[in-house]
Amino acid sequence: MTAVEQPDEARAFTPVTVGPLTLRNRFIKSATNEGMARGGVPSRALVEHHRRIAAGGAAMTTVAYCAVTADGRTFEDQVTLDDATLPHLRALTDAVRAEGAAACAQITHGGCFTFLPELSTRYPLSASGGFNPPGAISGRFFKTAMTEADMDTVAEAFAAGARRAREAGFDAVEIHMGHGYLLSQFLSPAYNRRRDAWGGNAERRARFPVAVLRRVLDAVGDTMAVTCKLSVVEGHRRGAPLEDVITTARALEAAGAHMLVLSGGMNVEAPWQIFGSNMPAAAVTSIQNPVVRVATRLMRLWEPRVAFEELYLRPYSQQVRGAVTMPLAYLGGAKSMDGVGSVMADGFDCVVMGRALIHDAQLVRRFERGETRVSGCTACNECVVTMYGPGGTHCVLTGSGDPDANSRPAAG
Template sequence: MHANAPWSPLTLGALTLRNRFIKSATNEGMAKGGVPSKALVEHHRQMAAGGAAMTTVAYCAIEPDGRTFEDQVTLDAHSLPHLRVLTDAVHREGAAASAQITHGGAFTFLPRLANSKYPLSASGGFNSVGVISGRLFKTAMTRAQMDHIAETFVRGAVHAREAGFDAVEIHMGHGYLLSQYLSPAYNHRTDDYGGDAVRRARFPVEVLTRVLDAVGSDMAVVCKICVTEGHKKGASIEDVMVTARALEAAGAHLLVLSGGMNVEAPWAIFGSNMPASAVEVIQHPVMKFATRLMRLVEPKVTFRELYFREHSQQVRGAVTMPLAYLGGAKSLAGVEQVMGDGFDAVVMGRALIHEPQLVNQFRDGTTTVSGCTACNQCVTSMYTAAGTHCVLRGAADPAPNQRPAAA
């Protein structure tokens, strides 16, 4: 596998990126009442100004019932003027903007649902992830509901294009709806969409195909998957390789390789534990309780750079399509290592929240290692009035997060 230069351009479908650095989708907490704020615009503008080739707006729900919280963006006509302000700001800095399009399925904390009594999922019955939110049951999706959701993903992608986004990232990981199809822990169907890894991947592939048909000639269409779910009942690496091959065959322009599950193994997502102090900044009562509960059962995990590398290398060996490495890259040496492994891009989250100028600093030689300590307090800062920020940089101003982006 050839080594890729981190500063060389990368072409993904109709999109060419200026380098190989992508800001990951990390929930920002900057859409109070679902309205994108000026803080959200500035957050992503800084990532673009700091040298990243593309910045990803996290969790853009494809319909209101697809949100996990009320304070999340829904890709609809009401959000478009605000999101256009964001994409214009990113483009002025010479970078591309990606919208992560998703649906939470059984993983939701909404007080009420508009279209169903119980949240949708691959399979019905007891909803273990809903214990902390009071949603004890879930509904197995019918064929008609699957068609509706697939078309809603398409509509979300079209809205993203109208808002000026250059790419969409279809979220198929971390325990949201499409990963509930991929995961044997969630998917117990006995029809063509359940059973072995090939059948479990069928509905996510259908969603990808419809999105590609709608916007694939104009936008990069990216899929985010988990290389490991981080728990014993999750998909095996062999299952993941089957999924990657199916997404490659369907024509995805890029796979972002992540890992971990929001409920079963959140520590696996971050490669380290949540600190006790992080719990206290959470203002959302359900999430505060859930985070405390998780801290009681989570194993001790010590951060190491490139913590998904071994799993991701196996996926790299299974497909020839472009792959983006995600998981603890925080040094120029680490970036060069995964580029040497044959990955086509590096996706970074906490390191860029700590220092949005990090990519420029890597390029200029002024920094070779991020100062991010993986303390994970930025993860829970999304629940504060100011939204996601690095606590090592001091307090963040909450005022821009109270003003709509297009105001």
């Protein structure tokens, strides 16, 4: 046994199988928007960001928000999984694999949560039409309900995106079904007000996300791990109750998902639920993107005061753990070996970390060697704000972004 003495803690350093993929341990770097793809081109800074996480001992690192269509982006400076990005993404996956880790692409469509200046449709697509609360910030006040033809097109785009991710060397894809993006717009009763077979009770609201999962599994499931990111709590009164989340989890299990990554919160209605704490007031003034700056200031008018507690999503995730037998990954504030041990004791298969690994890319190695038991991350959330700066996402306590590397393409 390593410096880790407790059996539950030691389990975190053992291999785990997720679909066709075997990971060297159970630590996964979560998808945290990096701000390192200017003009949609993955940069050398993005490669180095994920290489460092891999070198630091994480078993898999997740590249955030790889849009499956151009309309599926939330901002212009996000990766679209198309032929032009493949060489740059291949540079990233080669670097991660050289460090002995796996690379995962988070495949996503924003639906009506988009701030793009132009779309191929008059209004952004969503589960239901009508007034578009996220778009009110950017002047895109309305959204369009997807037709079944739209759903088929988008489901195939997810499958095509997964195939391109495989071509780029990724070992896994994470289908984003949380945080208020398109697939969670179908899952959430606040967004899905359809009266056809794609809306109504939880089982029917889950039909389109499940259909997307099946399409992706058919495309790559024999050669790649296919996981789904799911919000176990939306964090606002109109959101899906926990029993609906469990219904969705069971449907995804029945459809063959290799693992669920359990997260929480919604980008517009309850971002504090994603992070388990508030954005710092001083950081708001440093956001360069004017749309995001206005949105964040408005959000602070109604958000509750939330103090960070380790494992803040554990009570919700434990109930999902008790309802399914499939592999589950816990995400939500793990930052110490005590916390990791609790997650393992609960029966979760992996622990997913974001801010703690941004703070210290070597944290997994240092945990394993017994050099520390607690991350120095303070959950100040200023790293979230740095995403909009020239250097991209970084910890303000331990590092700085590299604007030069962030302006240079990953390949070439």
